[in-house]
Amino acid sequence: MIEGQCLCGSVSYIYHAELEKTILCYCQHCQRAQGTMCGWNSPVDKNKFEIVRGIKYLKEYFHSPNKARVFCQECGSPIYSYRVDLPDIVRLRLGTVTQGHIPAPVEQAFIQYRPVFMKVEG
Template sequence: MHHGSCLCGDVRYEFEHIEGDYVICHCRSCRKASGSIGGINVAVARDDFLVDDPNQRLTTYESSPGKRRYFCSRCGSPLFTQVGQGGDYVRVRLGSLDTDVTQQPAAHIFMSHRAPWDEPDAHYPQWDEWPDFNQVDIRGATRSKS
């Protein structure tokens, strides 16, 4: 079982399995949302994702049509996103997990959008935009294999 939380600990979540691959996204939107090089999110089946928010701190922002970003209203920690109403997956911010994940990223994506100071590890495949979905299984994203 995986557990995660926001910085202040008011919002907690848990899930059992990561679904598919995950990537490191270097697009401008992910950079803005994270305040860092980009987004590193894992897909979790919506039905497997449980949120504990006793103080009702979880809030949301629609960053683009149909894409909602969830974060703690007290400490501001970004926690997960969901694309579309009732989508099959949520995309959990890997940095908000309290448990270890041993799965490695499948690729760097949106390299054509990266900041000039961002020099990612060339160990993983790199794509200028979206990856070839026959090679990388991203679930629950704005554009994905499933």
């Protein structure tokens, strides 16, 4: 089981399963949206993902029509994203995890935007 929350604590969630894989995404949308060099995400089953507190604080931003980036509008923490054409999958933002095991990343996307000082295996 995985638990997590946004920075201010208005939003918290439970994932009623384990994380199977994690991904580093260096695309420029993730860089802008997260304010950092990459997104660290895990695709999870939406049917096992539960917002336990603060659903009213969640805001969806569509930078492209098919993809929503969902964040806490109190503190700005990115919580997850989802694709409109893949409604059963949520891409959890792993910096918000407070409890549970996070596996090491098995995939890196858009490494052409990865800063040269980052040396990561794989």
